[in-house]
Amino acid sequence: MLSFLQAPRQAVSSYFEGGITQGQIANLLKAIGLPVLGFLCFLLLWQFAANNIVTSLGNFPGPSEVTTQFKSLVAEHNEERANVAKKYERQKTRNEAKLAKNPDAKIKWRSYKSRATFFDQILTSLWTVLCGFVVASFIAIPLGIIIGLSSNIYSAINPIIQTLKPVSPLAWLPLVTMVVSAVYVSDNPSVSKSFLVSMITVSLCSLWPTLINTAVGVAGVSKDLVNVSQVLRLNWFTHVQKIVIPSSIPMIFTGLRLSIGIAWMVLIAAEMLAQNPGLGKFVWDEFQNGSSNSLGRIMVAILVIGFIGFLLDRVILLIQRVVSWDKSSVIR
């Protein structure tokens, strides 16, 4: 998963294995030195800018403030978990004591829920985006294949796609919320409504890039390969499976990478607006909270959101590396 670390690692290993040459030092500097230099410049600029921006909640958070807030968020998380563990411990000793007195005593095992900490919010967001993205892909890839295979269907559907594609998630959200409330009625719901609302909004907004790229990739399958398929009289299913999908894999993944980026952005917005649990809600709550820590915590959330977005992109890239038949192509 950490393939983005590969370049520096390779440089380091070649540095230790063989003798040191001038070229290797240059490579090492380039692979590690430049990103570190860039990062230091960024921190400097950030600190400088932060010192010069004063808000009603105090200074704009600089790197040091953010580090402090991150530590306090970790501490809160650990404390919350310890609390819950303590409750269970107490329940256990209480019940054991009851049983010792009277073996036939009726005892209750309650389950205690911990308050959602920052890290719980991260997991909620990740799970929601994953579900939304998977749903979007399961719709977009097959539909894209069908559209790409027939220029008639493409002409018929393309205007609709192009109209729906630029719609902001914030516009979808009220509709999705109302529809979910009306349709998803259950006394004992297996998933919460807020989860469904966020997930559906994410799907609606993120399926377009995959859909369009898949369709373009499928339409671009080499005419020669289509001729081969015709001469062999491959049936529709085999044709799609053996010829269409392998040759459009690169385009499909380009779409998927665009989609996961959009899905992640949309999710944060949806959680914020609809007050659905997750990182977006965390940011909004801190904003409403308005304590002197809030800005620092929001900044932590922003950095985490960015870093997770980066990781999600790398994960898709990694899957592409595994799935793609063309191992020689440079994928970045």
Add this chain to the structure above:
Amino acid sequence: MSFLEISQASIEFPTPKGPFKALDNVNLHIKQGEFVSLIGHSGCGKSTVLNIVAGLYQATEGGVILEGKEVNEPGPERAVVFQNHSLLPWLSAYQNVELAVKQVFKKTKTKQERKEWIEHNLELVHMEHAMDKRPDEISGGMKQRVGIARALAMQPKVLLMDEPFGALDALTRAHLQDSVMEIQEKLGNTIIMITHDVDEAVLLSDRIVMMTNGPAATIGEILTIDLERPRDRLALADDKKYNEYRTEVLRFLYEKQRKVEPIRNIQKKSKQDKTDQVA
């Protein structure tokens, strides 16, 4: 009735300026086991003839009859060797042939028989050493060999070759020509080959079909090559008959069906066009 019959085949392609007649009234009868070459200048529609036989194009008039049955769609009994090999780049040489074999012999051969048949065909084209290599790992000549193996593995009634050696260097081409002659001698395939190489046509063919220039191209002349098989390119180089055939094809291509107009004509024409525009 002959084995393969192209009768009064014409084809028109729709263009924005109205229909374009590419082929007009092509008639050709081919015997079983015969090796026929189509030769002509580029753009004369020889590939179109082949695509009609393959079933990839539909003739607007006339048609093709193979063993008494009309051809109206592509099928493995008319296997095609494409000019640019057209192997699936994500499959190994073995898997490329396997795709065809699985499709054609799904019901008639067991798994073991299919495996042997795939290997047998790759051996025929001398590719048994690189069966597990992907197309991008082998040379252009080797790719074309796999392409031929794939076509042969379909056990076609007619083997259609669309400039099969056009993209290869001269030495590789000579090797592959020898391979094709060897295979045809062994298996007695009926082959239609498109080429623009006069030596190749004379060396390989029983008959050379010379096409006139398009639009509305048709068959100009048919030359029967009466040279004994097996043919040896070195021995034939000094052969009187061989060189006569060669000259005859060249004469057709460069005298009777001169493609390049004399420069004076072109100038006259463009002048005329200009005056037309002014008028």
